[in-house]
Amino acid sequence: QKEVEQNSGPLSVPEGAIASLNCTYSDRGSQSFFWYRQYSGKSPELIMSIYSNGDKEDGRFTAQLNKASQYVSLLIRDSQPSDSATYLCAVNHREGAQKLVFGQGTRLTINP
Amino acid sequence: DGGITQSPKYLFRKEGQNVTLSCEQNLNHDAMYWYRQDPGQGLRLIYYSQIVNDFQKGDIAEGYSVSREKKESFPLTVTSAQKNPTAFYLCASSPRVARANNEQFFGPGTRLTVL
Numbered sequence: 593q594k595e596v597e598q599n600s601g602p603l604s605v606p607e608g609a610i611a612s613l614n615c616t617y618s619d620r621g622s623q624s625f626f627w628y629r630q631y632s633g634k635s636p637e638l639i640m641s642i643y644s645n646g647d648k649e650d651g652r653f654t655a656q657l658n659k660a661s662q663y664v665s666l667l668i669r670d671s672q673p674s675d676s677a678t679y680l681c682a683v684n685h686r687e688g689a690q691k692l693v694f695g696q697g698t699r700l701t702i703n704p
Numbered sequence: 705d706g707g708i709t710q711s712p713k714y715l716f717r718k719e720g721q722n723v724t725l726s727c728e729q730n731l732n733h734d735a736m737y738w739y740r741q742d743p744g745q746g747l748r749l750i751y752y753s754q755i756v757n758d759f760q761k762g763d764i765a766e767g768y769s770v771s772r773e774k775k776e777s778f779p780l781t782v783t784s785a786q787k788n789p790t791a792f793y794l795c796a797s798s799p800r801v802a803r804a805n806n807e808q809f810f811g812p813g814t815r816l817t818v819l
Contacts, residue, residue: 596746600744626808628810634813635794635812636747636794637810638807638808641807680746680747682808691749691752691762692749692808694746694747696744696745696746697745697746
C-alpha cells in the first residue's frame with residue numbers, strides 16, 4: 593500500500609462547479625497535511641495546510657481532515673479554468689520529521 | 705525580492721558526465737531539500753539538510769551527492785552512477801528544523817535531460 597494515495601484522474605469539472613480532490617494516507621500518526629498546486633511544467637505551489645480535524649477555508653479553497661478515517665480532501669468552489677492543474681497531497685508523518693511524503697497527484701481540468 | 709532560485713532551468717548532459725544543479729534561497733530557512741519528479745509521478749526525496757555542514761539521504765540518494773557549506777546554498781550533483789537521471793529536479797526549503805508544520809516552498813526547478 594502506498595503511503596499517500598490520490599486518484600490520478602483526470603478529473604473533469606465544469607466551470608463554476610465544486611471540484612473535490614481526495615487523498616488517503618497510511619500512517620495513523622501523521623501530523624501535518626498539505627495541498628500543492630502544480631501547473632504543467634512548473635514547480636509545486638503550496639495552497640493549503642491543515643493540522644487538526646475539521647475544515648479550513650481560504651478563499652475558494654477548503655481543506656478537510658479526518659484523522660480517524662485517514663483522509664484529507666480539498667474542495668475548490670466556483671471552479672475556474674485557471675484552476676486546471678495537478679494537485680499534490682503531502683503528509684508529514686511525525687512531529688519534527690523533516691520528510692514530506694507526496695501522493696502522485698490528481699490532474700484536474702475545469703471545462704469552460 | 706525573497707525566494708528560492710534554481711539554475712540552470714534546462715540542462716543537457718552526456719552519458720558519463722557529472723553535472724551540478726544550483727539551489728539558492730534568501731528566506732533564511734534552516735532546512736533545504738532536493739526532490740526528483742518523473743512524468744505523471746509525485747515527488748521523491750533525494751537528500752535533505754537541516755543545518756550547515758549536515759545532510760541526510762532521502763529515499764533515492766544513490767547516484768547523487770550534495771553539500772551544505774552555506775545556509776543559503778544546497779547544490780546537487782548528479783553523478784554518472786545515476787542510471788536514469790532524466791527528470792525534473794526540484795529544490796525546496798522550510799523555515800525551521802523540528803517544527804511540526806514543516807511547510808516546504810519550492811524553487812522553479814531544473815529539467816535535466818541525458819542525451
